[in-house]
Amino acid sequence: MTPARPPGRPRVGIDAEVFAATLATVHDLGYTRATMDRIAAAAGVAKTTLYRRWPSKGALIADCLVDALGPVPVRGVDRGEDMATAIRWITGKIGEPGVGAAFAGVFVDAVNDSALREVLATRLQEPYRVALQEALGESEQRVLFFIDVVVGTLLHRMGMTGAPMVDSDVTALIEMIGHHFTSD
Amino acid sequence: MTPARPPGRPRVGIDAEVFAATLATVHDLGYTRATMDRIAAAAGVAKTTLYRRWPSKGALIADCLVDALGPVPVRGVDRGEDMATAIRWITGKIGEPGVGAAFAGVFVDAVNDSALREVLATRLQEPYRVALQEALGESEQRVLFFIDVVVGTLLHRMGMTGAPMVDSDVTALIEMIGHHFTSD
């Protein structure tokens, strides 16, 4: 049932090394200084190889984030618990080295790049929107609002101060949102 | 008491035209394509003149935003009313042509530019933080949290969809925040 391996030189597992090198470079130098040349050098790969696998820097970062984030850990039994879990999960992820800076950087790039915005909306936001809609039993509009508030708040703090949000504010965020989504 | 006019060619009111040209260019072409050459051309001014008055593109955009936003219209009598007023005010401003894109663009630039982040924090956020602290009678931490939630949410929606937040979601944001800040 496994498709026959195509002939030619195989695509060895370069993605993992590229993703790691991308996050490390972004963590060290920031999003704008993390050039494709530097990422390629850090991964021990030619720059042309990057462009053979990803159409643009934004697409590489987006895929890197998809890989770094993984699925949202919700179980679908208790709505309030799932919301708190999701908020603490994404807070922790954004606090990981390079993830927050990469997130904010690609998000900014997307503001004036409709193609990248499409990539971001479909590859990043869409899976989490669907998962949260099922787990929380909320409408699409309310889940999108939930994502806007959580991610927007965390990224704004990250962009303004350069550091992730402190725990007491995360707790306040959880209480505020939880109260809003359970008061009806 | 007015300081004697210095000799030499006077600095005529170029700022207003430059700010208008900046917002118009950003509105037409987006943040990244709004190059300093294009802004200068739209303002009928040489590019070198821009760099004589602002040290970088980010600083120009930041000053342009300060000019476009103006003071926050709070009166300091009713806390809930002032919060709703402030939220609707910044929502409307971000929805104005070019303001939202400029805001998101300079915010992204600032993520990896500590100098620009300093400019943004002091020239943009600081005055509003002080005004809101006085009007709302809240601590610095809670006002900064308030700003993170409001601006972050609006910018995230703007960046993800390319359009400002619809009115029903703005109302939900006001209710959620108002409830959170008056429940103790």
Next chain:
DNA sequence: TCGTTTCGCTACTGACGGTATCGAAACCGA
């Protein structure tokens, strides 16, 4: 008219995203 300051213009540098080309490496099947 002279001194001072700002402006416009042209040309330039350096960095970066992205592309083109060509030869070599890595695999499969025969």
Next chain:
DNA sequence: TCGGTTTCGATACCGTCAGTAGCGAAACGA
């Protein structure tokens, strides 16, 4: 061992854009 196929590496290159240098001219006050 030997072609066929595909991917990779290296180098060179283009276009764009932020930011700078230098010079002459314009706009004032005295």
